[in-house]
Amino acid sequence: MGGSVSISALIVGTALLGIFALASLSLNNSALSASEVLEEASDEPEIRLINASESSGVIHLNMTNAGDETISFDQTWFSIDGELPIRASDYHTQSTILFPGETLHMQLTGTGHTSPARLFVASMGSQSGVSFS
């Protein structure tokens, strides 16, 4: 009698341990996924246009990366006077990335604008705009 009860208790105990192990694994996976979600949510760049001017159809501008993330010119779009956005990498080929803290002078040629009033830039959720001086 005593032997069978012990065996039953052993089986039930083993089953419960198995369930707890499954629960721990699932909890661990949940924590990992949650941390991945948080990492995804925190990587937004911060781009700033400092000034812009136009001379003989060439647009000169200075901009800086004020955030902690690198900014790719493939993902950076300029809009002049509210018109169709143009990709920065189509007009600037000397470098491809604006590093955190870096300030760059850029020239945009062939945009077709002769007396623009306002320049706007957008890159992966970050926006900045300046009036031409």
Add this chain to the structure above:
Amino acid sequence: MADGGASELIMLISGLLVAGIVTTLLVASWGGLANSVDTAQTQAEANSKTKAALASDPMQVSWDQPSCNLSLHIQNTGSLELMDDEIGIIANGTASTVNQTRLLGNSSVWTSGEVLELQVCPPGITMSAGQEITVTVIVRSEHYQGISGQYSFSEVVRLV
């Protein structure tokens, strides 16, 4: 003695059966719970990878009243590909019709960093140049682990 052995055997078999049934039930219910949690997590992950933002100048958004045409440019700022045929736009509180879309640049799919141009019509409302309105954009991603992510943002724009 023989009776005692038989009853012990019956007790043992009963114990094993009860333990087996309880374990099966617990494992099954735990499995269901784990599946629900997994689905919720995947949805949260897909949503966190789905993002978009306005790429055109919010101070100068083109609006043409006679042709009912509002031009918007939306950049995919998430890490998942977005569906360009499943976009919701609410302009000045009115659910709008997306009449035309096209990707700028050379891309044929709306991947991260790419900009989509939208021609939108908010039917039945009158707006004028200089007016500031709120535009709400709702986007949806391609399937990520079988689940589609969603994202929405609102931005105040000035019409020109």
